[in-house]
Amino acid sequence: MTAAETRPQETKIEIAGLQKSFGPLAVLRDIGFTVPAGGVVSLIGPSGSGKSTLLRCMNLLVTPDRGSIRVGDARFVFGSGAPLPSHRELAGFRARTGMVFQNFNLFPHMTVLQNVMEAPVQVRRRPKAEAREMALAQLEKVGLVDRAGQMPDTLSGGQKQRVAIARALAMEPEVMLFDEATSALDPELVGEVLATILKLAADGMTMVIVTHEIAFAREVSDRVVFMRDGVVVEDGPAAQVIGDPRQDATRQFLSHFH
Numbered sequence: 001m002t003a004a005e006t007r008p009q010e011t012k013i014e015i016a017g018l019q020k021s022f023g024p025l026a027v028l029r030d031i032g033f034t035v036p037a038g039g040v041v042s043l044i045g046p047s048g049s050g051k052s053t054l055l056r057c058m059n060l061l062v063t064p065d066r067g068s069i070r071v072g073d074a075r076f077v078f079g080s081g082a083p084l085p086s087h088r089e090l091a092g093f094r095a096r097t098g099m100v101f102q103n104f105n106l107f108p109h110m111t112v113l114q115n116v117m118e119a120p121v122q123v124r125r126r127p128k129a130e131a132r133e134m135a136l137a138q139l140e141k142v143g144l145v146d147r148a149g150q151m152p153d154t155l156s157g158g159q160k161q162r163v164a165i166a167r168a169l170a171m172e173p174e175v176m177l178f179d180e181a182t183s184a185l186d187p188e189l190v191g192e193v194l195a196t197i198l199k200l201a202a203d204g205m206t207m208v209i210v211t212h213e214i215a216f217a218r219e220v221s222d223r224v225v226f227m228r229d230g231v232v233v234e235d236g237p238a239a240q241v242i243g244d245p246r247q248d249a250t251r252q253f254l255s256h257f258h
Ligand code: ADP
Pocket: 022, 025, 027, 045, 046, 047, 048, 049, 050, 051, 052, 053, 054
């Protein structure tokens, strides 16, 4: 046996007992799941089930009320009198988790290259020349290095989203989180973004992907987590959860996609 076979697989992301309410509305009621290093987990579930809130908690854009979140060797515990993370801890943690949103959120007044360089220069204090090289390498990876000098509004939606992915990668995150990255795209532009995400998976990036592209979730994911009303209803191998769900609620949700 090789060392890789005998060594237990490292758990990269560990979420336990996560709870979040907005006023009286309990949005995350007790969420737990793990992702191994290099693993891909897709989160599926009806609108309003708490998927975006969960991803935002994982990036600490939203502060959970209770529970714990670990990414790599950074762990935060919330509730029970635990101190809130400092600004410095928050910034450090956010740099570990690259986030891609439905609506790209590119800086409209900056070129593609400037968009990708911005956070490495401003947040990580990278020298400009180094950040530029890195940004061009990331743009190469998403197939857009020839668009480096263009403004975002000259790009298609699919190209904008690939720039957003390059921008997240430029911070050298340990994990990538995608929140419905293709939901705002015209159907003919979805494929190029999914292909980019598949390539990241093949490169060994650890990812959590919220998506309504069920066929894609099955293809790209090791596991699929079905959420409803702020709880994990089903968590299993992608082919099983999608092809042969154990829970009625999962089966009912998936029936809308056939
Ligand atoms: P999903 O992404 O699965 O559609 P969300 O996490 O966006 O679900 O939302 C879950 C619930 O939390 C919804 O009822 C939504 O209206 C509510 N919600 C989300 N963010 C906030 C907020 N900042 N303040 C109040 N309610 C919120």
